[in-house]
Amino acid sequence: MVRQGSTQVNGGWSHWDQWIGPPCSATCGNLYKHVTRQRSCTAPPPHFGGSNCTGEDKETITRDCNLVHCPVDGLWAQWAQWNDPPCSWTCGGGSKNVLRQRLCTDPAPQYGGRECQGKAHESLSRSCNVHKCPVNGIWTTWGEWLQHKCSGECGSSSMIVTRSRTCTVQAPEYGGRTCPGDENQSSARNCNPKGCSASGAPQKTGDILILLILASLAVRV
Incomplete structure (x- = not known):
């Protein structure tokens, strides 16, 4: 109220x-x-x-x-591909050191977060070019000269002589070059140097001496 x-x-x-x-x-x-x-x-x-x-x-x-x-802690991204440096040798088995890397970006550390733990780079040694190297052929020394039949029995006659060698001191292998040059050689040489008679037959040694004496007397006269 x-x-x-x-x-x-x-x-x-x-x-x-x-x-x-x-x-x-x-x-x-x-x-x-x-x-x-x-x-x-x-x-x-x-x-x-x-x-x-x-x-x-x-x-x-x-x-x-x-x-x-x-805080955002960093995490690694995927590894990149291995790089491909040249091999130390072109044949016969060489080696090369290959490298790959990764980045701390998945995510990157922010606001005081921790860096990624572990290595950012990785390397290892790999074999390369393990195929055989080419081997070039090497000649043997020349063989002895081989005489063939004289072209005549007297007078200015000749004969062919030959010699040979082989590409076997080192045969070419694995794509190597064969031996350069010729495998065989030939040459012409004089043979049967004694004179021929008027009939074309080889003169005897006595006949040749008589002819030389007569020629000497003719010069004196």
Whole structure:
């Protein structure tokens, strides 16, 4: 009951309290939390039949929290292909050191995260060009000259002499070159140097001496 002679006083809200809420659920990352604040219908409170405060005495909102980025640790990407350097030899079995690498980009370390653990490069030795090397042929020394039949029994006669060699000191192998030059040689040589008679027959040694004496006497006369 309203007391006669009293003036009604309608209720009024106090100031809102500070926002309060639980701590953030993590120390980093794009997170949020619910916070609330309150007020009371005490400034002034309703008196003598005055109306109560209108509206809500509590508010709840969502706020971001801990907006710092979380550390991101680095992870390795896939290994790249092995490189292909030239072989140390073109044949006969060589070797080469091959190399491959990987990058710390999957993801790269960020915001204080750790670098990738392990090696960024890897190398190993590989055999290469293991096929046989070409071997070029090498001649033997020339053989003895072989004499063939003289072309005549007297006078200016000749005969053919020949000699040969073989490509066998080292036979060509694995695509090597054969021996350069000729396998056989031939040459003409004089033979049967004694003179022939008027009939064309070979002269005897005595006949030749008589002719030489007669020729000498004829010169003296």
